[in-house]
Amino acid sequence: METVYLYDGSFDGFLSCVFDSYVYHEEPLHFWDQDSREPTLFSTRDIPTDPAHAERVRIGLGRISPEALWLVIRGFLTCAPDREVILFRFIRRLMVRGRPLLRQLTDDTVFPLRKAVRHLEGEVHLLKGFVRFSDFEGLLAGEIRPKNRVLPLLRPHFCDRMYNETFLLYDRAHREALVYRPGQWAILPMESFRMAAPSQEEAQYRRLWKRFYDTVEIRERHNPKLRRTHMPQRYWETMTEFQGEDYFRPAQPEVPGSAPLPGGSAGEEA
Amino acid sequence: MDVMDKLTILTDAAKYDAACTSSGAQRRHRAGAIGNTSASVAGCCHTFSGDGRCVTLLKVLMTNCCVYDCKYCVNRCSNDTRRALFSPEELAELTIQFYRRNYIEGLFLSSGVLVSPDYTTERMIRCLDLLRSRHRFNGYIHAKAIPGTSPELVTRLGLLADRLSVNIELPSERGLNALAPNKSRQSIFRPMGLITNTLRQNKEELVKYRHAPHFAPAGQSTQMIIGATPDSDRHILSLTQALYDKYRLKRVFYSAYVPVVENTLLPSLDTKPPLLREHRLYQADWLLRFYGFRAEELLDEEDPNFNPLVDPKCSWALKHPAFFPVEVNDAGREELLRVPGVGTVSAGRILSARRARRLDHEDLRKLGVVMKRAQYFITCKGKVAEGVKLHADSILRNLIAAERAALPGTETEQLSLFDRAV
Ligand code: SF4
Numbered sequence A: 001m002e003t004v005y006l007y008d009g010s011f012d013g014f015l016s017c018v019f020d021s022y023v024y025h026e027e028p029l030h031f032w033d034q035d036s037r038e039p040t041l042f043s044t045r046d047i048p049t050d051p052a053h054a055e056r057v058r059i060g061l062g063r064i065s066p067e068a069l070w071l072v073i074r075g076f077l078t079c080a081p082d083r084e085v086i087l088f089r090f091i092r093r094l095m096v097r098g099r100p101l102l103r104q105l106t107d108d109t110v111f112p113l114r115k116a117v118r119h120l121e122g123e124v125h126l127l128k129g130f131v132r133f134s135d136f137e138g139l140l141a142g143e144i145r146p147k148n149r150v151l152p153l154l155r156p157h158f159c160d161r162m163y164n165e166t167f168l169l170y171d172r173a174h175r176e177a178l179v180y181r182p183g184q185w186a187i188l189p190m191e192s193f194r195m196a197a198p199s200q201e202e203a204q205y206r207r208l209w210k211r212f213y214d215t216v217e218i219r220e221r222h223n224p225k226l227r228r229t230h231m232p233q234r235y236w237e238t239m240t241e242f243q244g245e246d247y248f249r250p251a252q253p254e255v256p257g258s259a260p261l262p263g264g265s266a267g268e269e270a
Numbered sequence B: 001m002d003v004m005d006k007l008t009i010l011t012d013a014a015k016y017d018a019a020c021t022s023s024g025a026q027r028r029h030r031a032g033a034i035g036n037t038s039a040s041v042a043g044c045c046h047t048f049s050g051d052g053r054c055v056t057l058l059k060v061l062m063t064n065c066c067v068y069d070c071k072y073c074v075n076r077c078s079n080d081t082r083r084a085l086f087s088p089e090e091l092a093e094l095t096i097q098f099y100r101r102n103y104i105e106g107l108f109l110s111s112g113v114l115v116s117p118d119y120t121t122e123r124m125i126r127c128l129d130l131l132r133s134r135h136r137f138n139g140y141i142h143a144k145a146i147p148g149t150s151p152e153l154v155t156r157l158g159l160l161a162d163r164l165s166v167n168i169e170l171p172s173e174r175g176l177n178a179l180a181p182n183k184s185r186q187s188i189f190r191p192m193g194l195i196t197n198t199l200r201q202n203k204e205e206l207v208k209y210r211h212a213p214h215f216a217p218a219g220q221s222t223q224m225i226i227g228a229t230p231d232s233d234r235h236i237l238s239l240t241q242a243l244y245d246k247y248r249l250k251r252v253f254y255s256a257y258v259p260v261v262e263n264t265l266l267p268s269l270d271t272k273p274p275l276l277r278e279h280r281l282y283q284a285d286w287l288l289r290f291y292g293f294r295a296e297e298l299l300d301e302e303d304p305n306f307n308p309l310v311d312p313k314c315s316w317a318l319k320h321p322a323f324f325p326v327e328v329n330d331a332g333r334e335e336l337l338r339v340p341g342v343g344t345v346s347a348g349r350i351l352s353a354r355r356a357r358r359l360d361h362e363d364l365r366k367l368g369v370v371m372k373r374a375q376y377f378i379t380c381k382g383k384v385a386e387g388v389k390l391h392a393d394s395i396l397r398n399l400i401a402a403e404r405a406a407l408p409g410t411e412t413e414q415l416s417l418f419d420r421a422v
Helices: A011-023 A051-064 A066-077 A083-097 A099-103 A110-130 A151-161 A200-216 A224-230 A233-238 B003-012 B088-100 B117-134 B151-160 B173-179 B185-208 B233-246 B275-290 B312-319 B333-337 B344-353 B361-366 B392-404 B409-421
Strands: A003-006 A030-032 A043-046 A133-136 A139-144 A166-171 A176-181 A184-189 B057-061 B106-110 B140-144 B163-165 B220-226 B251-256
Touching (some): A003 A011, A011 A083, A030 A083, A051 A083, A066 A110, A083 A099, A110 A151, A110 A233, A133 A200, B003 B057, B088 B106, B088 B117, B117 B151, B173 B185, B233 B275, B275 B312, B312 B392, B344 B361
Parallel strands (some): A003 A030, A003 A043, A139 A166, B163 B220, B220 B251
Antiparallel strands (some): A166 A176
């Protein structure tokens, strides 16, 4: 009997599905979370999230190999369209074959999983560089729109780098935010987030960066195709150097005689 | 002059330097300090400029004023151009503010020679010292050691920076004499040797005393200009090999010469930068560093320059038919690495996957092997891939076609020029 599992979309929820599939001796056809539910002719089963069940699956995987658990955790963060099915098939076969399966890179349950995880890790790597923060009176805020759920993997990097800062990094696509203040972090669901207009100082640093970016190109080597290969255009949306004029305009018009700007003359003259 | 103007002038003057990586240093955060240079961001690009080059560091000159007169350089004293000078304070502040916003991984500081090499270096040291002590900047710093700087100052610079570099610029002494009258082979190799020795001593000290200060933990690199002088690829690659062997350099960078001045000793102003040649040199450099090739294997007196049509590895493979085919199920790592289309990552995957079972051609695709190239040089379980003909002419033609798509735009144009010449 073909069955579709309905669960709450959480990782623990998915592990509960795995647990229950062994209880009911069935191989579900799909795993639908709240957002992906649709009318179906298949029979459905509601799987309640049970942390104790999830923990038992976690321990089971970790006992086979920590790498297996690591793969499953990452696999769940990927944007592969049927990631639950990919993970489920992998786990089922892993239970039978044990640790040697991990080395069978061309196996049809291992290959799709590794491929999806590579895509996730590639995106994480790029975003370590492409994230842009703005300073709002000491609070740093940035936004991204990734395909995969990258925040859990970006967290260690940015929390280390910005150890003494307070910051917020918002994921527009998955509507969650990484928030940090010294020594404390959290990843929270957040329906929407809008960045305030920049202060004069912030606007000036944006302009300085844009100027640097435009100047550092060697025009004789202009090569937009190569640039797009290394930096796909979908990332540009949230990067300072590709924003329109408004982005560089401060919230308040400049007041003559106010505090000197970072771009104003300072220090000695050349 | 305001910071915006200075930044514009001093970026414009620094942009021809090719080095822009932040690899090799590993420092986690420290309490009260700003930033890290964690291993996880090695090779981390923060953006790509319109020419497709990776931008990692705030790459600027301290000043573009210069008392020297190197003929190939925009900053030479005889050139009529706007000059600017960062104060150490404003450059430090700019670096910090760019870094906090995640625009950059750190600072790449070079300079024209203001007054004298020592005077200039002291000014650079002041800026780096401000960054490290006052701002407690813990991110990446790459500093240029200017030929002719006294050893004490180079040492101080190295204690503040993660990486040092002395640029060779012109790959031969003849070129240097003709085009850089104020520099000599000696003035370049002396500081380079000094840095190599200090690095070695520092390593020993660090073994003995855990808290000994770190001297340029990310090592030393250099750069050569390609196409300003008539030196052959063979000459450049042998020099590169010697720099890796003798001076233990971490990286050698190549920069295609962009004509900036009319001079009878230099290529004319309408010469296009030799991008394809630069590309081939980087490919060959990669083979030296990660694939176990030696310079003398890749080029010899008969063929002193790279084939523009196919990459150096394919070129080597075509010249050594006796080495192939390689049986992927039995070959060692070194052998696999010599197969066109097999990289360091896919070689590792092959070694791992074949322990589970013997591989066939379809498996290799999944392991990331570029079959369009590899298929001519391998067997799986003794068999050549279906439909593949091992005919020298057709292999060459197919290899050329296989790489064409991967070459960036301008380079393809250059290739079609070669096509017409063939
Ligand atoms: S010393 Fe450096 S900056 Fe000065 S002219 Fe020569 S290459 Fe240019």
